Amino acid sequence: MQTHLNQARPYALGLFRIVVGLLFTSHGAASLFGILGGTMGGGSIPVGTWPGWYAAVIQFVGGILVMLGFGTRTAALICSGSMAYAYFKVHQPEALFPLQNGGEPSAIFCWTFLLLVFTGPGALAVDRLFGRDDTAHDGERTSEQAPPVTV
Template identity: 45%
Template sequence: MNISVLSHASVLSTHAGKALSLLRIVAGLMFMQHGAQKLFGFPAEAMGPFNLLSQMGIGGVLELVGGALIVLGLFTRPVAFILSGMMAVAYFQMHWQFGTASPFPLVNHGELAALYCWVFLYLVFAGPGEWAVDNQLSRRRRF
């Protein structure tokens, strides 16, 4: 086995916490866009009028606020758990039934819902990474 490959792997592993933070931040920013679209018609036009207390309205609030909390790394695990469940519901409720009722995300246009579901579920177990408000809060509680 090539020794240089092993040394590169250990160097890369030292940055795993930072990479996890970047995954969390980018996923949160992208997720927030869905909420902003539903609530404010930005950055893309809203898909239609909706009631804030409807399932779509509550989803928009969860996307915007939950996405912001994910970006900050604040309450990461519980928020990610809620958002993962929300995306699982979205997939089975909105996409599985889409047109052909196919279970394949590419066919039923559920790729984003499925991917967000799994990314958020990963954050439940992996935590927020190095750059997170959660880390600052846990350090303060130790002292």
């Protein structure tokens, strides 16, 4: 059973990345274009408004890049950082815990993208077409990864 799960790992990670990227893109599209429910007022954020408009651009463009698996690690790092900023600048001053301050989506997206920085895109990624992904298939090590530690 574990062998089958290990063989499916790159595909599960790829599907995870695609869904997370789609959800993040949807947030950006709602804020930028007023679609999918739009912002709180039902419209879009005015161009150049700090920090909302810039955050929406990162959500839209970064989400598309992550969803496609193109420059995944870099895009995920920028997306994670923007969500950390959103959490600590917007939500955390309201209350300590995400459940109290409405920052759960920011916190979850932040940690999700940080995970993708370390795991890479998984299967079904544009990065793999250009040989840009350094993660190995089926749990094998690449020459760039450190050997296992023995004690």
